[in-house]
Amino acid sequence: MRSFILGFVTGVSCLQTAATLPSTKLMAACTAAAALLLLASAQAIRHPAARIATIATAGLLAGFTWAALLAQTTLAPSLAPRDEGRDLHVVGIVETLPYRFDQGVRFDFRVERSLDAGVRVPPHVALSWYAGRHGARQAVGDVQPGQRWRLTVRLQRPHGNANPGGFDYEAWLLEQGVRATGYVRAGDDNTQLKAFVASPGMLVERVRAALRARIQDALAGRTYAGVIVALVIGDQRGIDQADWQVFNRTGIGHLISISGLHITMIAGLAAWAVSALWRRSFFTGARLPLLLPAQKAAALAGAIVALLYVLLAGFGVPAQRTLYMLSVVALALWMGRLAAVSHVLCTALGVVVLLDPWAVLWPGFWLSFGAVAVILFAGHGRIGPPPAGPRGALVLAGRTQWAVTAGLVPLTLLLFGQVSVVSPLANAVAIPVVSFVVTPLALAGSLTPGPPGDWLLLLAHWVVEMLAWLLRLMAGWPGAVWRAPAPQGWVFVLGLGGTLWMLMPRGWPHRWAGAVALLPMLMQVPDHPQAGTFRVTAFDVGQGMALLVETEGHRLIYDTGPAYAPGSDAGGRVILPYLRMRGIAALDGIVVSHGDTDHTGGALALLEGVDAGWLASSLPADHPVVRVARHHVRCAAGQHWAWDGIAFDMLHPTSASYADAALKTNARSCTLRISNGHRTLLLAGDIEAAQEAALLGRARDRLRADVLLAPHHGSGTSSTLAFLQAVRPEVAIFQVGYRNRYHHPKPEVYARYGTLGAERLRTDDAGALVVDFGTSVVWRGYRDEHARYWYAR
Template sequence: MRLVLLGFAIGVVILQTLPALPPAWMLAAFLVFGVAGMMLMRRLERHDANDANSVQDSGDAIVASGLDWRRAFPKAIACLLAGIAAGLCWACLVAQYALGDALPPEWEGRDITLTGTVSSLPSRSQDGLRFQFAVESAQADAGPAVVPRHLALSWYGSYGMQRGKDGQAVPDLRPGERWQLAVRLKRPHGNVNPFGFDYEVWLLEQGLRATGSVRPGAANRRLDAFVVAPGHVVERCRGWLRDRIHAALPGREYAGVIVALVIGDQREISQPDWKIFNRTGIGHLVSISGLHITMVAGMMAALVSALWRRSFFTGLALPVRLPAQQAAALAGMLTALVYVLLAGFGVPAQRTLYMLGVVGLALWTGRLTQVIDVLCLALAVVLLLDPWAVLWPGFWLSFGAVAIILYASAGRIAPGPAQSRLGGIARQLRAAAHVQAVVTLGMVPLTLLLFGQVSLISPVANAFAIPLVSFVVTPLSLAGSILPAPLGQAALLAAHGLVAGLAACLGWLSSLPQAVWSTALPAWWMFAAALAGCLWMLAPAGWPARWLGAGGLLPMLLNAPAHPAEGELWATFFDVGQGAAVLIETPGHALLYDAGPLYGPDSDGGSRVILPYLRARGIQSLDGMVLSHSDADHTGGASSILDEIRVGWLSSSLPPDHALVRRAPRHVRCEAGQAWDWDGTRMSMLHPTPGSYDNPKWKPNARSCTLKLTHGTHALLLTGDIEAPQERELLGARAADLPATVLLAPHHGSGTSSTEAFLRAVHPELAIFQAGYRNRYHHPKAEVFERYGRLGVQRMRTDVTGAVTLVFAQDWSASAERVEHARYWQGR
């Protein structure tokens, strides 16, 4: 049965890597194959039983061992293949059902009036509110509209019934309210970049099949204060707890951490705090994590078990009616369920609940006696209910940590009873330290595979953070959120004080120079070698030469970042939405041209797109960064990049008093005529002219730093946001320098740029448009896009292709992320 369950997991993983869902006939073939495998397995079991009886009668042990081997291998293969077929079929059916609830393309961007309920706890920000909406009906001017059942909506403006940037009032939404809203919707779409977060599959997993924004107008009105439904009750309770915490901790720095521990909402934790928590390896504690759910459930189970066993003194004799073990299992499960509901029934918390459910069932029935059986069944249950769980690091970290602990504790001789209470405490501390050491070492390969870095101070930080947060801060936070005002406020203040002290210690640890060790994401064979090495080192005492396992880690630890070969030039055009960011790489240098847009107060193209890519590649410094001009869609991510990695110099057209100029280690004003050579590639600045800086009439777009890269017979022209007048100026002053193989379309393909004369002078083979999906500027303009096509230019736009990667050598090639790593959910 274990192999069937493991095969089921493998089948689910295979399905999530496919570019398209298998057709019906292939699905039917999988089903037939799976049934055949199960029938073969049953037949082999019957043969095993008959052969075993025959051999037992003959008493031939050698024959018995031969038969065991010959029967076990085909049986194992049959079990594994049957599980793979079942996993493929199940994940495919779930995906087809989820994708069926879609927004038709013809309904994108149209005004629709919805009636429905607020189904989640709204997230507040400086821009307004974000919330989930359960649709009951949808109407348009022409009649009923076709929309998905669940939506992710944004209501932009200032929070609290104040007039926002769109001239509309943003009310204080509460879960369970029924509203009529005027909205515009679009199909699920996210930026697609190498090593980036996949927003589209996250929406699919959450059941949110369209996103949109609330439009201003009188049509937006509350219809009912509360609609009774189980989910609404839970979300309203979560909102009540959040409000109590905010009332008790007004303006406190770490109130967001307390909110995260009580209701699992991490959106109020600032990015600087997240940076500290992640660098010290305690990010898993700052939420309703599996550890906290297990701890709370275990404490309740232990309390119920103790009271249940002592009920004889009251005359109830409860163990006679229900064994204490079953009562404790039931109490622990109910407690875990309530805590997971407080967490908003999020997917990570669900995984823990399902695992605890399997354990509780095992204790209740007494059927599953081996922990490995419990783990395999929990794995299958999680994937049965959420086949997309395999796409997230938390899934692999959760099951990986448990598996490593089981492996490291198997086959060990249990110590005898402690001689004293003090000896028992010392033994428990040694056991806890051993488990922490096992998890730290055993999870190194997986952590490097998923994140490309390992916190070297994590064992120290977790040694005091785990007991403090799990056994003191979390209980205080939970108690403070429900106790009456004086007691509750005191408990919350105490919890906040402890968190503040913990954060101070973690901040000091995080500031240490070698707090985190980083490398490029390893190849699969490096991960396999490192995992084998860790398993060898964690083998039971007496295993020969366990120290040799360290050799398996060497390829991963010595993994060098990939870079262009001699004679090559790489250019990566990131999919940053409505903005620009291009990474240029030669064999020995790296340059970033523009840094993407600003998405919000704590989010930008640098932190969300560029830095994850650089970390995954093992690029820890940039020789230079060019910011074409001051618009936020080109400079929004620059601050995050300057914060995180070393940048040799900054070249821009920014004014001298600009914040980014003051922060740069060295700033050079970009001017036409500047040039330098990197590894056989000539970098030439074509625009702006020095005199343009003295002309106050020029807007920032007009001073966009225009950079040409010449590599052998090929060239790449990066134009920023220059418009028609600047194109004419270049035609007059530098026409001979304009021809290029690839052109970054000026100003994202706006109607005020890409004149026909300019395009004929550049004569590109490929034009790349960096623009956001259904952006409000309608870039690229249809007539401009068509102009490129009419001139025979190949066109790629990042909102359609995802990130684009160019490789220049003797020849040149272009690849699109949505093509090279296509997945069945993209564009649907």
């Protein structure tokens, strides 16, 4: 059984790396082959190793086919391209807990019917309802789970930013079954039709909404109210990005939700209480143990409480894993069978992947099951018997925490490019505080009405504040985080083997050699271009600009992308994850071309997340980005520097332009020319026709470039014919958002580049672009190199 499950998970994982889905004939062949292999293993194969291999292969084929079948079914309902961006009229039900923010609310909507003839709307869509959009103001509806609404919406097919090391939004939408996203249009047709449509799922969501409202009312204006909400109902969207950075640097992010430890604790308390009351029922004359053994009653109570708590958690992977493990144990107890821990873990693994094949795409899946597997591996005599008494419990907890920290080092480096060095100490404090103090107080306060409940919630919040203060201190320690590039395959396997060697039982020969095997992984350094060449990564940040320029020994960020929402921006969501994946902890410089938010939105997060030598910009001295920079320099034409034989020249703006208060921010965009003597890149920010003309008059001989970052994203106010004729780009890069509201690049501008023979690359189509400049120019797109079947091109 275990061999089949492990093979099944492997097959599912293989499907999730496929660029296209297999044909129906191939799926049928895989199913038949799996059945024949299982039959052969049961009747013809007697050698244990061959039998295990046969069963695992059958599981692999079954997993591959199952994941493909679910993918086909989920992808089938889709929005026609002709219906993107049109006003559509739908009736449906709010099916998830809404997320409210300053400008409006977001929620998932189950479409019951479309009111437009001939229009097919997918059954599940994700909507935003803004108070103001495109200059229009509207009242935002008080949407609650279970309500039926008639809405006028504009939709588009699923599309997200595609970057190395970044979050795959399109895969996440597919996992949720959401096949279109959009927003509610202003109008009188938006009407609530029914206050509540009863169903078990809607009832759960209503309870979650009520508990969240209870917490938010009691902790209004409190910094860590979002943490309390996450611990009670698993909704992490209210936690600030800066707090997540602290939690991740200290390695306690797994605690800031309804974790497996919390579920086990609550289920265990319920089981203990039921067992105690059940055994004492003789005093009431009920004599319940004669009807059902107390042990079975306790197991049933624990499983039911675990299920209820997991439903509150929104059914995340760690919560699912714990629920299935507890359920298997309870079932084994009811049936009078002794369940081995490896069988329990594999059963939970199989159920999670069977119900959600896309779970294997997320770090939480691997970390969750990996942590339990490490504990089981290290627990069977490998971490040594603890002393007796309370001291023994502390020693065992410390050894277990050390085993988990060490055991997950290879996986953490592979997934995040960093390891929290202070994690063992931070978890030693945070685990008991969060699990045994904050979580019980938060649950009790949420369920207790009136002032007593408010006091409990305030006490829980105060404890979180004290814990966060301590964690911030730890996160600020020098060397709190060890960074290294995501390891290559052989380096990862070597490090994983070394970790297992270190966790072997006492007396195992040369356990120290395991640490030596980890060194190649820990001592990796970021790769870099060869001497005399440079590389540019144009990130897919949506409607904005952000590029990384690398020479043999230096790195520069040009613009930092947009701000997406309060606490969410391209710096934190795109650039920093990429830098961590590459093991890059410092930048030599940052250039912020001008003050528009689609260029400055990620600057603060970037400056906080990496060590930057200097900042060059056209921003005013009182701008928040300038105030936090270590050293700021105004962009000015004539500035020049060289890194590793690569020349950097600032062509615009002129120093005199800063005295003209009438100029728009676009007019002062820092325009940077980069050349290795063979090939040249021109980064033009958002300059417009007037600035292009000024450059033609002032620096025409410096404008020739092989690659041009299209000025102002291909706006109709830029890329004049005279300017393009002077630049004569072979390649033009358009950093634009999918179906952006500015309609960039403008069709006539895009055609102008094509007429001049330039190869046109768009980040909304190709994803992040990597361009290498040597004696020639070579480029590659992330969506081509990392093709997946759910990418709609």
